[in-house]
Each structure stands twice: as C-alpha cells, then as structure tokens.
Amino acid sequence: MNPHSFSYFVRITFIYYCLSTYRFFAYRTLLTFFLLTASQAFAVNHYEVVINKSVGESNISANSLRSVFSMHLKTWPDGTKIRVFVLADDDPLHQIFSKEKLNVFPYQLRSTWDRLVFSGTGQAPIKVNSIEEMFEKIISTPGAIGYLWRANINENVNVLTIK
C-alpha cells in the first residue's frame, strides 16, 4: 500500500466515521423529538375523570366539573350526593388535572376549600394518599368522583367525558 492510498483510506474511514457519528446524532435527535412529541400527546390524554358505577352520568360540562371540584355543586342530576376524592396538592396527577381539566392552580383549589371548611359553608374533598386508594374509594363509594391514570382504569369504574 503506498502512502497516498493509505492516506485516502484514512480519510475515507474518517469520513465514514464522521458520517456514522453524525447519523447517530441525527437519529438520536429525531428520536428525542419523536419521543417528546409522543410523550406530550400522551400527557394530554393519559388520565381520566372517573366515577363510581352507581352514577348514571356519562359526560359533564367543564363548567360543572369545575363546580364539583370547587365543592359548590353537591348533587348529581338525579339528586344523589357527589363525593369528591383528590390526591395531595403536590401530587403530579392532581397538579396536571387541576391545570388542564379545571384550568386553576392547585393552590387556588386549596384556598377555595379552606374558605368553605372554615366558614362552615361547605366541605372539603376527601384526600386519598395514593392512586390505589383513589381506585378503591371510587369503586366502593356511591356517588364518588375522582381521577386516575389510564393504566389504573378498568371496568370497575366509569369514565366521565368532558363536554
């Protein structure tokens, strides 16, 4: 092998190496973008508002939903009690739910509930400590409403669509 061909060889190998590295980066960037958009699309719809099977409703207006979680609307249209279950204020699902579905910040919900409880004009929602407990309560409490990750939803609860 003459020195020229060697240098060509080195150059070509180097170019190939560069290309492959570039391709790797390009793919990785593409993949990252894809994953990001995918996860964002996923984030919008990977939880649902759920209700106890006894509730004869299949949808609710955004306005009424806000009123339910503000603890102002207290009965289902058939006159039975609404029982509201929530996770802790700093729970990720609670935060996403309040911002996306109710369009309020968790601290605003908290102050709304505190105003009701300590003036006696209303009650606070019932706090559960985990997704599992939320699921249990929704199944076992007549008139219950709450929210769950899609992965935790099965045929034992009903999903409420927001109009």
Next chain:
Amino acid sequence: MKMLTCSQLSNFLAGFSDKIVKQFMLLLLFGSVSFCAHAENQGMQKTITNSQGTSLKWLPASALPSFITEVKRPTWINNAADWYQKKSVQGDLQIHGFIGQSYIVTSHNDVFGNSDKGGSFGLTEAGLNASFRPLPKLLVSAQVLSRRAGEGNSGMPRLDFAFLDYRLYSHEANQFGIRAGRLKNPFGFYNDTRDVPFTRPSILLPQSIYFDRTRNLALSGDSVQMYGDFSHPKWGTFSTQLGFLFPIVNDRDTRTSILEGLGGNLTREVSYIGRGIYETNDKRIRLAVSGIWLNANYVPTATEQLSSGALQFSPIYFSAQYNAERWSLTSEYAIRHFAFSGFNNQKLDGTNFYGESYYVQGEYRFTPKWEGFVRYDALFTDRSDKSGKQWASENNKTGQEHSRYAKDITVGLRWNVTPEFMLRAEYHHVIGTGWLSGLDNPDRTQTNKVWDLFAIQGSYRF
C-alpha cells in the same frame, strides 16, 4: 398460645371500639357532634402493634360474632344505629381544626399583651369544626373558637358559627340556597376565615379593613342568608350572599372602642349584610363588593345624662385580586360611615363621619413551600380629618393626633413545612396608632406615633 392471646385481644379491642362507635353514633343522632364516621372508618383500617410487636388489625363489627358486639339496648336505638351505619359514608361527616401560636415584639405600644417589654406569646388561636351532610341538599356545620389575644380576648371558647344550609335549587353549575343560624359575616376576601392562620396572608390581617379590636362585632352574627352561584362557561362565576343579622355586641373590646368613656350597654338591632363576588373561570381575577348596615342601640346607665341612642355603622368594601401561578396581587378599599343619633347630647349626636381604609398586597410563591409578601396598609378614622388635628383640637387631645390614623408597611415570609404545619414571620413599620386596642393601651398619652412590630407564628391544622 401467643396467637390465642392476640385474637382475644383483637376481639376485645374491636368490640370495645365498636361500643364507642355506637355510643358516639347515638350522640350524633340526638343532635350532638360526634366523631363516629372518622372513628369508624379509621378504626377499620388502623393497624396497631401490641407489646410483643405483633400487628393487630381492627376488625369491622360485622366480622365479629354477634355476642361480642351486641349490647342490650331498646330496638329502636339499635335500628337507628344500624340505619346510620348503613347510610354513613366517609366524608359525610368531617371534622377539621387548627391551632396557632404567635410571638409578638413591638418597639413601643402593646399588641396582644405586653409585647413592648420583651415580647409576648399573647396571641393563641384554636378552632374545631364539624360539618355533616345528613341529606344530599342539607349541610349542618358548627365551629368553636378560642382566641387569646391581649386584654380583649381571654381564650374562652365561643360559638363561632352553627347553622343549617339547604340547597333550594341546583342545576349544573348554578346553585341557590338558604342558610340560617349563627353565620360568619361575609365581607371582604378574608373575614369569613380570619381566625384561621392558614387562610390569611399574614399573622395580622391588614388592620385597616379587618380591625381586631371590634372583631367580635364584625365576625359573625345570628342571621338568615340567601346565597347563589351563577356560572357562565365563558364569562365566569358570580356568587352572592345576602342576609339580615343580629350582630354580637356584648363584648368588652367592641364596647371600649365604640363607646369611649361611656358606661352603658349596647343592645343589638336588625342589621343587613351582603356580598357579591365575581370570579373568572380560572379564578385569576376575583372582584368583590360587600356592604354592612349595622345597627345597635345604646342603653345608658342611670347616672348618665343621656337618652338611649342609636349607632349606625355602614361600611362598604371593594376587593380585587389577581392570581398568577407564582404571584398574587390583592387590594381592598373600604369606606366606613359611622353615625350616632338620639343620645340627646350635642357632642354625641354630632358624631357622623366617614372612615377610609385600603391596602395593597403582593404575594410571591418562590416554591410551593416558601412564600413571601409585601403590603402597604392605611387607615383613616375620619377621612375629612386624615391628620387627626381637627379631632385633637376639638376634643382637647393635642399630642394624640396619631390615634386617628395608621400607615403600616409590612414584609413577611411563610414556610409551609408540611401541608398541615406552617411557620412564618413578619415585620411591620407603623406610623400612627389608629388600630391599637384601647384595652391593651389604656393610657393613650403613653402611646408612640412611630413604632415597629415583629411577629412569628407556628400553626397546625387538620
């Protein structure tokens, strides 16, 4: 052997708890407050550890043989208890409470105890409330409050509110109902919950609007109120409360601050109150107007050369708030009309003036755990005599002009240690003594015009 002991112990405990539960339930059924729903629900799930370190499960009554749980009682009581047990679901009965302790130091003048001389632990607040929903549309709630604050409040528990709330109409997000009993007076953003440290922005609420010295008068009254929430999917929610009430006037601090130098008593008359709040759907903008038309009569002592006169106090409040994720901006303005009549005394009957108060407050949430605020708060007892000079010369009180106004600049920091426990501190620089309590500072000539206040507070709630 060990197993046997455990199961016997658990049976005993379960039986015992059930007995308590049933007794409490009966209490509730006969019109008292009870903790049964909580006891029952928690009792079922609670796991306790005995001395040998073995864990025991509290059993529901239904899992036990009947001879352990049955106690001889008339059938109808048992039926009532069974009915309640079947109907009661967690959350229908709620018990909440809070306690707060503050430490206050002032450079001059006393606030809630001897704060001037080395500080005082003079402000303690505690409350316990229960609410119960026996029917879907009926809510019963009551709160007992204890407040130890200087000379004005001894810490003696008092009934803060106790009322029935019946929802007359409910369609989607529109509600309409009626409340009757002892109710919190709805005015401004904070009056309904002013004694709960967690719900207010600072240790001392802006004193220009939320006077602590006439607090019991302003706080709650025996009342009937109508309320309504009207919600529009786009425009937001309008909520209103309207009612009439008999104010609470038989309180030392109120008497001292309203009837300076008079020895008689106040009797209450029918008064009116109302508030309307508009909120956008995202609760970012909140606007409120509230008004009170408060009436009381003065009954003079036998030695006083006075007829029984009438007092009329009619403040109007305008409130506005903007809430962003990290910060909130709040401002409230009040114009307060104060008039005496029928005393048959020229000086008293001439009492007819308008007071003015306002504050502007900014809150910032650094993290969900750390919050800070800055506020400017101003009070003028008589808006036509803001400096107090005219009052001082007319009443021969030169040197005490500063008792007719107060301007307070406050900064504070709050640390939400856990959702249930909070610590905070604040510093006030005050010019004027307009809202100082006369009971804590009996000699007005000894008060200082310019003073500072530093306070820290710890509070727990459940």
